[in-house]
Amino acid sequence: MQFKRIAIDTSKHVFTLHGVDEQDRPVLRRELRRSQVEPFFGKLEATEVVLEACGGAHHWARRLMALGHTVRLIPPQYVKPFVKRAKNDRNDAEAISEAASRPTMPAVPVKSAEQQAGTIILKHREMLVASRTQAINALRGHAAEFGVVVGKGTAQVAALLARLAADEAIPATAKTMFAQMGEHIETLAQRIQALDEELALLHKANPLSQRLAAIPGIGPLAAITLALMITAEDFASARHFAAWLGLTPREHSTGGKHRLGRISKAGNERLRQLLVVGAMAVIRHARPDNKATPAWLLQLLARKPRKLAAVALANKTARIVWAMMARGTSYRRQPAAA
Numbered sequence: 197m198q199f200k201r202i203a204i205d206t207s208k209h210v211f212t213l214h215g216v217d218e219q220d221r222p223v224l225r226r227e228l229r230r231s232q233v234e235p236f237f238g239k240l241e242a243t244e245v246v247l248e249a250c251g252g253a254h255h256w257a258r259r260l261m262a263l264g265h266t267v268r269l270i271p272p273q274y275v276k277p278f279v280k281r282a283k284n285d286r287n288d289a290e291a292i293s294e295a296a297s298r299p300t301m302p303a304v305p306v307k308s309a310e311q312q313a314g315t316i317i318l319k320h321r322e323m324l325v326a327s328r329t330q331a332i333n334a335l336r337g338h339a340a341e342f343g344v345v346v347g348k349g350t351a352q353v354a355a356l357l358a359r360l361a362a363d364e365a366i367p368a369t370a371k372t373m374f375a376q377m378g379e380h381i382e383t384l385a386q387r388i389q390a391l392d393e394e395l396a397l398l399h400k401a402n403p404l405s406q407r408l409a410a411i412p413g414i415g416p417l418a419a420i421t422l423a424l425m426i427t428a429e430d431f432a433s434a435r436h437f438a439a440w441l442g443l444t445p446r447e448h449s450t451g452g453k454h455r456l457g458r459i460s461k462a463g464n465e466r467l468r469q470l471l472v473v474g475a476m477a478v479i480r481h482a483r484p485d486n487k488a489t490p491a492w493l494l495q496l497l498a499r500k501p502r503k504l505a506a507v508a509l510a511n512k513t514a515r516i517v518w519a520m521m522a523r524g525t526s527y528r529r530q531p532a533a534a
Contacts (some may be wrong), residue, residue, distance in 0.1 A: 199224065201244045203293035204247065205285050206252060214289035220297060220490050221338040225286060237263050248272045248295035249304040257306040269304040305430040314424040317398075319390045323413075335377045340365050353381055388394070395420055407520060410527040412488065413474030413513055421470060428522040434515035441468050443511040460506055475509035476502070488529070 198217075198476040202224065205212040208226045211233055215224025221312060228236055233256070242264045249269040257267040270292060278291035286497045295301055313392070332353060339345070339360055339493075346356045357378045362368060381496045409419040433439040438444055440463040445456035461468070479502055496505045 199243045201246060201270045201293055201296060202240075203246045204256070204297065205289040205292060206247060206250065206256065207285070212285035212289045214293050215319075216284070216293055216297075224292070229284070233249070233276060234259060234263070237265060240265075242266070244268065244360070246270055248275055248290055248292055254312060258309065261306070267306060268296055270301060274301060284301055303524045305367040305427065311424070311427075317394060318393060318421055318424065321388060321395070324384055324388050324391065328381060328388065329375060331381050332408075333376065333383065335381065338370075338374070338377075342370065350385070353378070370426060374432060391416075397425075399520075404521065407526050411513060411516055411520075413471070413478040413509065415474065418470040418474055422465065422517055422521075425464065425467065426517075426521065429472055431518060434518040434522075437518040438511050439511055439513040441471070441514055443468060443471070443507060471510035471513055472480060472506055473515060479506055498526075 199215040200218050200220070202213055202215040205214075209230055210227045211230065213224055213226050213228060213295060215223065217223045225409060237260055244266045245260050246268045247256060247270070249271055253269050257269060260267050260379060260465045264507060272340065273292050275288075275295045278294040279288050280290070286501060290385060328350070334347075335353070339356055342360075342363065342365070344356065344359050344363060344366075346352045346359070359373060360374045365500050396416060399409070399416045402420060405416070405419040405423040408414055408422055409416055414422075426437075428437075432438060439460075442460045442462035442509060443466075445461040479493070479497065482493055484494060491503065491510060500508075516527070519525070
């Protein structure tokens with residue numbers, strides 16, 4: 197039987213299918229075990245298959261595309277409004293199909309295995325940095341219970357451990373625990389450094405990352421992150437890319453009145469963070485006597501707060517990144533301030 201569209205609600209072991217015909221009438225409702233999915237779709241004629249863009253979705257998209265099917269990944273937040281009453285697997289699969297039937301429904305580009313493999317090192321580094329921050333905060337909190345307080349930052353950990361070891365008022369049990377926490381923090385720091393060295397090698401071997409690093413506010417880490425995680429063809433324009441990153445205002449307009457609020461914070465949080473932090477670094481050195489400071493940035497800083505200007509600069513940087521990636525060009529420095 198020929199299906200117009202088959203929606204799949206994935207899970208760990210059981211997949212729920214919802215198929216419709218040319219009149220969008222349900223003609224298939226069934227559940228498959230994980231091992232039955234590929235044999236089932238291998239026997240079908242080529243059709244459109246839609247899934248939610250959740251964990252494992254890109255893997256199944258690649259497998260189904262290899263069988264000749266057309267696969268679309270729908271963002272989960274766009275599927276939720278179509279769920280009817282009680283939530284269950286069959287209603288979820290039907291909601292995915294309903295969402296995919298809308299002509300203007302956006303889809304998530306399917307990532308290749310190489311793209312997903314390249315981002316593992318970035319995500320692993322983020323996890324290690326978060327673990328180190330958590331361990332340092334725990335150390336500082338326990339030390340404060342004994343009246344030992346030092347400044348913030350990873351650079352203060354060694355001084356804090358030295359003070360804790362030299363303080364005779366601290367019990368021996370606590371000193372042993374502090375020493376173990378210090379060793380744990382040092383181990384995490386060494387693993388982060390090893391990943392940084394590996395990322396530096398990837399940056400040097402990637403021509404796109406080298407070109408992106410020439411943009412003010414983008415260092416090697418941000419450049420290789422953008423090069424590994426972003427494909428310019430996935431976005432219609434630089435404006436769409438900046439909006440996907442969440443660097444555009446959230447709109448709440450009605451009755452012909454336009455109301456723009458704070459940035460939407462959509463898309464990839466890590467990329468947005470890297471761009472905004474890089475923009476703050478540029479603003480820190482923005483001065484009229486600095487030839488590298490564009491005139492529009494000085495005018496913006498004269499009338500707006502620094503962090504708001506940083507978001508605007510990050511938005512502009514994102515558009516420059518997309519233009520360079522889409523056209524294969526190098527960065528051209530903007531005219532200096534008068």
